[in-house]
Amino acid sequence: MKFSKGVQDGLPIGLGYFAVSFSFGIAGSKLLSWPLVTFISMTNLTSAGQFAGLQIMADAAGTFIEMAIATFFINLRYSLMAISLSQKVAPSFGTGKRLLLATGITDEIYALAVSQTEPVTARYFAGLMVFPYIGWSSGTLCGAVCGEILPAVVTNALGVALYGMFVAIVVPQMKAHRPTLIAVLIAIACSCAFRYVPALSGVTVGFAIIICALIASLLGAAFFPVKDDDDSTDDQNVAQPSGAQPAGECGQSKESA
Secondary structure (H helix, E strand, O other): OOOOHHHHHHHHHHHHHHHHHHHHHHHHOOOOOOHHHHHHHHHHHHHHHHHHHHHHHOOOOOOOHHHHHHHHHHHHHHHHHHHHHHEEEEOOHHHHHHHHHHHHHHHHHHHHHHOOOOOOOHHHHHHHHHHHHHHHHHHHHHHHHHHHHOOHHHHHHHHHHHHHHHHHHHHHHHHHHHHHHHHHHHHHHHHHHHHOOOOOOOOOOHHEEEEEEEHHHHHHHHHEEEEEEHHHHHHHHOOOOOOOOOHHHHHHHHHOO
């Protein structure tokens, strides 16, 4: 759990982030100058949240309130990851260090940190953040600079890669988990309604993203709740006849008899 081990483990994540953030830089260069686009990635480490922010910026009626609410709900999962990861950290990982390093929690960094067999130290987690942060910021910088230099036909083609990234993230989950598939379909239906229904077409992009995410999440949680282990144990006990004894106890009573 040394700093050098964290740096080594974070190198593959950083290489992947460079490719993804390059597409974000291309998309952001159409709205902002390259220093501003790079500054966004240097102060944020969330592809979905940043992409939603760009969509709201592109909408002429988008407001800061919409951007704040949309990014809050989109990035809310990081709070849950932080709570889960807090059970894996070493005792020396104090509150101040947690507040400082919490900005580096992403899906990939969390997955790698929580899979460690030893308690995660602050030095290891800081090293784990190094290459992902560098890759995300430098990739955005390169993409934003190229977006201002390359022809429009090239930048438009490269901008499609960002949509491909989201498809690559969502589709495997949809194929493996039926409730996720239904939640995605609900979100798509809501998005199409805001796009094509005249009564809803006046809703801005920012609030449309928020409403679609909330409706899909609430319906998914209502129809497909995740059962705790305690609930499943209780269900098994209820399903067992009241007069029946567990197999082990039956065996013991027969042997004693």
